[in-house]
Amino acid sequence: MxxxxxxxxxxxxxxxxxxxxxxxxxxxxxxxxxxxxxxxxxxxxxxxxxxxxxxxxxxxxxxxxxxxxxxxxxxxxxxxxxxxxxxxxxxxxxxxxxxxxxxxxxxxxxVMTTAKPYLNPVYTLGMGCERNCPLEFLESLMLDALAQKGLTPKDIHSLNSIDIKADETNLIVLAEKYNWPFNTYNAEELASMEPLLSTKSDYIFNTVGVYGVAESAALLSSKIAAQNEAGSEPELILNKIKNAKATCALAREFG
CATH class of the missing domain: 3.40.50.11220 (Rossmann fold)
Structure with missing residues (x-):
């Protein structure tokens, strides 16, 4: 108890x-x-x-x-x-x-005081956007998200989205600009994160097959990147924020 x-x-x-x-x-x-x-x-x-x-x-x-x-x-x-x-x-x-x-x-x-702390935070960024979203909409939203949590681009492990965005030009450009891997996942993979989402959009589900692209992608990527075998779950540290053309979320797992 x-x-x-x-x-x-x-x-x-x-x-x-x-x-x-x-x-x-x-x-x-x-x-x-x-x-x-x-x-x-x-x-x-x-x-x-x-x-x-x-x-x-x-x-x-x-x-x-x-x-x-x-x-x-x-x-x-x-x-x-x-x-x-x-x-x-x-x-x-x-x-x-x-x-x-x-x-x-x-x-x-x-604050861990043990001799060999074994948990390190892995921060991941999830993003969704309209097709052919301009870079300025993606970058400004991303920087706003990081600022809200006191993070810098160097703290971020990767940029992540759904597989139908694998060829989204400016998501690729954004990842290259900040030297992040750009990972995408299919709807079935992202669906495993559904219980951890802060909100669920029926519109997004009917469109792409998951209830939230940015949050799901951030959560799944942090879980994979941390390789934590202790049974813990990744956490959203910033629920989805959005502007007129994009969405963004931040997740963290310890590994």
Missing amino acids: IRIIALTPAGTKLGERLQVEWPEADLQYKPQPFAEYVQTAFQQGDWLVFICATGIVMRTLAPVLQDKYKDPPVLVLDEAGKFVIPLLSGHEGGANEWGAQVAGRLGAQL
Whole structure:
């Protein structure tokens, strides 16, 4: 079971955001008696998310710690949701991978302190457009997307779209300009990302066979590029944005 423990009203609001992503999680605000609640949950193997200072967590859990092979994963977040720290059982218990997922959902920074962090973010760009879309529409939208997430073109692994755009001249030109691979996928391949889409367009589905080109292509390419065998899913870090002639989305996976 996942237990989210918050010690401030702001932390509780952040915990509620996490509950949207993990509806099965139990959220508690200042559970009492605090030490007994936390230690019991830890000893029964519950996965714990603390939204408070790391010192409080360590002092409370110290009496019940066993070893990295038996202890459940523990994450610590600041109440602003800017940082996610896998505190215990990083590698063996899965806290690093879980922390990466939480950071991805919140748009937060993952702070790993293990000796050899094994998760690196892979950012991918998905785009759709009208036939013969002018380069300025594609490039301006792409740069806007990157700016919204504080990324630069050098952070991007690849540009991706649906296979019917494999010969789209200015998508090819855009990829060449920024030295990105340009990958395209068929509708069946892109359909595997459907559960992760932020929105679904019946119009797009009826036109090309998928509910969203930009988001699907970004998600699928990040999943493939990261080669993450741990079972996690890619995340949209920027839902589809659009202008008059194109759409764009950003995805991230850790590998």
